[in-house]
Amino acid sequence: MNLRHKTLLLTTLPLLGLMAILFGSFSMILQRSYGRLERQDAERNLQRVNQVMAGDLAQLQSLTEDWAAWNDTYSFIRSGDPDYVESNLSKYAFESLQLNLVAFVDPTGEIVYGTSYDFESRAFSPLPPDLPPQLTPGSPLVQFEHLAAHHEGLIVIDGRLMLVVVEPILRSDATGPARGALLMGRYVSPAVVESLALRTRLNLHLHPLPESAIAANELPDRLQSILASLEKAPDPAPTLVQPQSADTLAGYMLWPDLYGQPQALLEVRLPREIYYQGQVSRHYLGWSLLGSCLVFTGGMLLLLDRVILRRLLGLSQQVQQIGRSNDLSQRVTVPGTDELSHLGNQINDMLGELQISREKLTAEQQKAEQLLLNILPAPIAGELMQTKASIPQHFDEVTILFADIVGFTSLSNRMSPIRLVDLLNQIFSAFDSLAEQLGLEKIKTIGDAYMVAAGLPTPKDDHAEAIAEMALAMQQVTASFKAESGEPIEIRIGINTGVVVAGVIGTKKFIYDLWGDAVNVASRMESSSEPGQIQVTAATYERLKDNYRLEKRGCIAVKGRGEMETYWLRGHRPDSLFCPLKTVNAASGSTELPTVT
Incomplete structure (x- = not known):
């Protein structure tokens, strides 16, 4: 085995080992991170189902509490007046209230009136035989610590699960003494489970x-x-x-x-969408490491084929000495008139230019870093420059805004391409200035569409308010351009708040992007909005209603989501002092919108 083969072996084996170690380490980190995200997403969905079921139970509790506090009910528990049953407990009442069972129990445990109702046969039937033993005076179901107490939850009736609420029967002013208890129940039927699945998707x-x-x-x-x-x-x-x-x-x-x-x-x-994305990231990582190893090994072989190791060693030592001393005035000496001596002369020439190149390199490096910061958020850019990879992050609450210029196609037919692009650049530059003032993250522009988000990569509590200020300011900027240019420019905006995964994927032409159902809904809000309007979802409405004027639009058909309740954002509430844009501009001594030229 000659020196070339030994050098190749000693060079290739460590590289392959290093590649295997790096791939194993990063692969394990990615797998654990995506696995944790996957488990968290599954647990959130379980809790979401639990919350929807709790909401159904709360609705049933509100209904039972309302009936138990009627004066008519308070009188009925003693009189047993059949008119009360006839006027209040009809088939229509059971079907409209989605009730399967009602029982009125006096303090002695006697059932004054009780019936069950089957939605399929639309017929009444007696109470199931296993219910009365649970309504005796000593049963926990009819024991209340105080007048405001109640019992709610699941019980098994006739071998079937049922949502049950038991309330003490009081006067309408919520005073006692209690004359018994009112029980209302609703079976957890397959239809209820199917409805639960539809509501939670x-x-x-x-x-x-x-x-x-x-x-x-x-x-x-x-x-x-x-x-x-x-x-x-x-x-x-x-x-x-x-x-x-x-x-x-x-x-x-x-x-x-x-x-x-x-x-x-x-x-x-x-x-397992998150698991699949993790596998894709691992494949990208493996191929990137393998390609780097092959390129580096090939370069080493090419250099070794063109040199004589002994003379190269002397030249290398001289160069290393200059490098350690960092004295660029030193020169190397290589005897002979062949390629190595010519290389020595080139090294000497290069040493003379190295100082200048170093200064230029520093300046160019600063430009490159600044360019990367213009493309990606600062934390993501720093992570990419340090580790050459960025792990996607999960954000529980982010507000996304999509905006689109209405009538852009008609403008393109009437204006020259250069003027059209210049107008679009001015508008989007003004939007960029607004996003910077409000601390928002511009995601991307696609044609005449503009996408911006708040609450990432650094979470913030006022993400919904910041996006609302951005949308209102965008309307003012668009109106200003319309007045100055004379062109019929209008903007359509959609906003949604929800859970997203954000990050950079791939190895070429990096872009910081968002994924998740919340992004799709925000896009649907923009496409289903109207010119000059700002449409927000119910999730965003809940975060803005205290400080902003919002007008209910009603339920609209949203592609892929069915009927959704949406709202129009009109402006600030007169009694609200919250204004993120004014707060940001106050630091610079101005509360005006960005100047547009």
């Missing part, structure tokens, strides 16, 4: 749990294993997330009944 299943241990052993092995894991969890409301396949992830949560015993197992199945 999730693939979910509800598995009732058997009451006896013998029946529990008849459950599939998969469910028995999941139940065992959940019961061992220290968390009072435990969740379990398990991959089902490369494409599906399942999350599980136990639902207890009103007595604290587990009665149902909630299962939510989700597509």
